[in-house]
Amino acid sequence: MNQNPCRSKFLCLASLFFLAANTASAQQRDPKLTEVYSPVPPVVTSGKTNSDPPSDAIVLFDGKNLDQWESVNDSTKPATWKVADGIITVDKTGGNIRTKQSFLDYQLHIEWRIPENITGSGQARGNSGVFLASTGAGDEGYELQVLDSYNNPTYVNGQAGSIYKQAIPLANACRKPGEWQSYDVIWKAPRFNEDGSLKSPATVTVLQNGVLIQDHYELSGQTLYIGKPFYKAHGASPIKLQAHGDKSEPISYKNIWVRPL
Numbered sequence: 001m002n003q004n005p006c007r008s009k010f011l012c013l014a015s016l017f018f019l020a021a022n023t024a025s026a027q028q029r030d031p032k033l034t035e036v037y038s039p040v041p042p043v044v045t046s047g048k049t050n051s052d053p054p055s056d057a058i059v060l061f062d063g064k065n066l067d068q069w070e071s072v073n074d075s076t077k078p079a080t081w082k083v084a085d086g087i088i089t090v091d092k093t094g095g096n097i098r099t100k101q102s103f104l105d106y107q108l109h110i111e112w113r114i115p116e117n118i119t120g121s122g123q124a125r126g127n128s129g130v131f132l133a134s135t136g137a138g139d140e141g142y143e144l145q146v147l148d149s150y151n152n153p154t155y156v157n158g159q160a161g162s163i164y165k166q167a168i169p170l171a172n173a174c175r176k177p178g179e180w181q182s183y184d185v186i187w188k189a190p191r192f193n194e195d196g197s198l199k200s201p202a203t204v205t206v207l208q209n210g211v212l213i214q215d216h217y218e219l220s221g222q223t224l225y226i227g228k229p230f231y232k233a234h235g236a237s238p239i240k241l242q243a244h245g246d247k248s249e250p251i252s253y254k255n256i257w258v259r260p261l
């Protein structure tokens with residue numbers, strides 16, 4: 001045989017190149033290669049409306065009792081807020097209440113109503129709050145503000161829908177006093193390293209009455225009345241509702257459910 005070795009090598013390389021090109025082009029034409037079949041998302045039956053709890057939700061208040069809640073001041077005592085006609089009304093003398101269960105990441109639905117006859121102004125007009133993670137007594141944690149902001153100017157990073165003193169809501173979606181409103185929240189808890197340093201910050205997305213008001217906002221730490229926010233290490237935490245000390249008429253909550261993620 002008198003075959004030129006260079007020619008043979010060239011033919012070999014060329015055929016390899018041709019094969020590779022052909023395979024790549026076949027891959028580009030094959031839709032199956034980008035179809036993913038697992039894990040299969042679990043089937044969850046939605047409620048009749050977007051406010052009804054879906055089948056896998058933990059119902060935190062169904063209109064009947066506060067069995068899922070406890071007093072923050074004294075966790076051996078039941079929450080003292082008033083339950084009547086299917087709603088909870090804040091008991092300002094009873095202090096904050098929190099869930100008995102702790103959560104990390106979750107989806108939360110909660111409805112609230114400022115009384116029609118509300119008085120006061122600024123921060124002293126229907127002030128309450130949803131602490132997305134309660135990290136201690138009092139107001140320690142991360143507060144999603146509840147306030148009458150229908151026609152009630154205050155500092156904008158403290159109006160309804162703000163992450164208190166950190167994030168101004170993207171819109172004022174408030175309904176007028178006397179009407180029910182909703183928050184739908186996606187909360188990702190912060191994570192901490194063993195030495196207590198921050199591993200990843202908390203993020204939050206909030207819809208108020210179906211309107212996006214916080215868009216995957218990254219928190220700088222716990223929400224503080226005075227001073228700049230900072231993180232303190234914690235794990236899974238209860239959700240807390242605020243009994244604010246302002247003199248205005250107490251607000252109400254109903255239809256509260258959570259889906260741990």
Ligand code: MG
Binds near residue numbers: 127129143145146244
């Ligand atoms: Mg508040």
